Amino acid sequence: MTYTARLRVWRGDTGGGALTDYEVEVNEGEVVLDILHRLQATQTPDLAVRWNCKAGKCGSCSAEINGRPRLLCMTRMSVFEPGETLTVTPMRTFPVIRDLVADVSFNYAKAREIPSFTPPPDLGPGEYRMKQADVGRSQEFRKCIECYLCQNTCHVVRDHEENKPAFAGPRYLMRVAELEMHPLDIADRVADVQDEHGLGLCNITKCCTDVCPEGIKITDNALIPMKERVADQRYDPLVWLGRTITRRRDRPARG
Amino acid sequence: MTAQVRGVAAPTRAQVPAGTLRTDRWWLLPAATTVGLLTFVVYGGFRAFQQQYFFADERYLTPFYSPCVSLGCASEPGSAHFGMFLPDHPLIPYAALSLPFLLVFRLTCYYYRKAYYRSVWIAPAACAVPEPHAKYTGETRFPLILQNAHRYLFYLTVIISLINTYDAIVAFRHPDDGFVVGIGNVVLLANVVLLWCYTLSCHSCRHVMGGRLTHFSKHPVRYRIWTWISALNTRHATFAWITLGTLVVTDLYVLLVASGTITDLRLVG
């Protein structure tokens, strides 16, 4: 079935912008990215839209469609009514560069703040031996395509620009979890996840999980287990009570 | 910073003329959640302090009055299995030893936290819908930092669930008729099984049973238990709602039988 869709696309840059109306042809089986490409090819050659694989694997085409963070290449036109106006904006948590392209460098900065994989010093490359049972949990997190939809949706930074320095975001809290659960990683990451990466800011409301195109259970399998590990180390009420009474809050966490 | 330049309206972000462009009924779920939680709190609050109709057919004790440890439990002989020592006062529930902990257990539950943060606290009401709060510190400060004590409430709840299980089992014995099975037994038993599903699917339980380990391969038994609990855990939210329902149904059944509004159908005995 071929029909003409009504589109409202955000056009602009850091200086300002607006939602602009277009009408574009839609064919059977197409996704939103196809429609934007047709718009670019036939009406707006200067429309900026980032994409790469068109297969939901590179994580480049993240944007917001009718207010919902999604991959442009994995959102079928058939999920919308033909009469519906489709509003497409860039991700709204990061600075905009132009049109649908956002500057996601916040995420690269957060990635660099996490100390890398730390194997035991006496273990050389090629000597790593691991059991499947021990790496299963981390493997779920390795499915991440770094689309940053979770980072974009998380209200901690989406609604509070001021939290950006203190909060690594779900994708990188999950990276800490991946390393913490790794059988060969010997770094203690529990104190840092709370103090340096802002795990305490997460209120487990699961929007990251809801939008993840890879279906990773970020909250249940990474964030809550990390909160439990933090509780192991420092929110044991008895230890806390003892510390409060003796006013020795500065004592390092055990573990 | 004024309200206008907060969040998605902050400088450098795409200047879109609406906080959210969502077109679906995103407010429906938080609204329904608020109504659901409120209904339970009102019903539970009323029943906890009613101090009447909590023991039926001389064997069915409602979970809202278990363990019955108030001197007032003497009004229903056979309802107190663990002694009566709390003063009989209108402001002290007969199960004052368990109800506060059960309440805090659910309040600190990772699922209920999500539910009320989204619905009651609107932080956020729905994904990619701006929250109204000017400042946000999450669970980093008092009082919300206390949510981290959830696991201790879990331990206490295991003890209370054992008491509920005991109640469901002794309810098969009528003081005069011996072993009997009535509809009430089925209700009590179903409630207790579902309470266990909720309690054991807890995230803290998942953690202490095995989740805290790094090398599952060195602890095959705990790994197996963790696998089972993980499977249950994926349905934790469902159990959270189902058990609110079964608690009300069970209590209501006992109330109706105890008050003589309905009679309990005996299947055996």
Ligand code: SF4
């Ligand atoms: S669960 Fe935590 S990290 Fe994920 S979106 Fe919610 S607040 Fe952010």
Ligand code: SF4
């Ligand atoms: S965790 Fe999911 S939503 Fe977040 S960046 Fe990775 S794939 Fe995208």
Ligand code: FES
């Ligand atoms: S273009 Fe690669 S994920 Fe959409």
Ligand code: FES
């Ligand atoms: S009871 Fe819900 S997480 Fe523990």
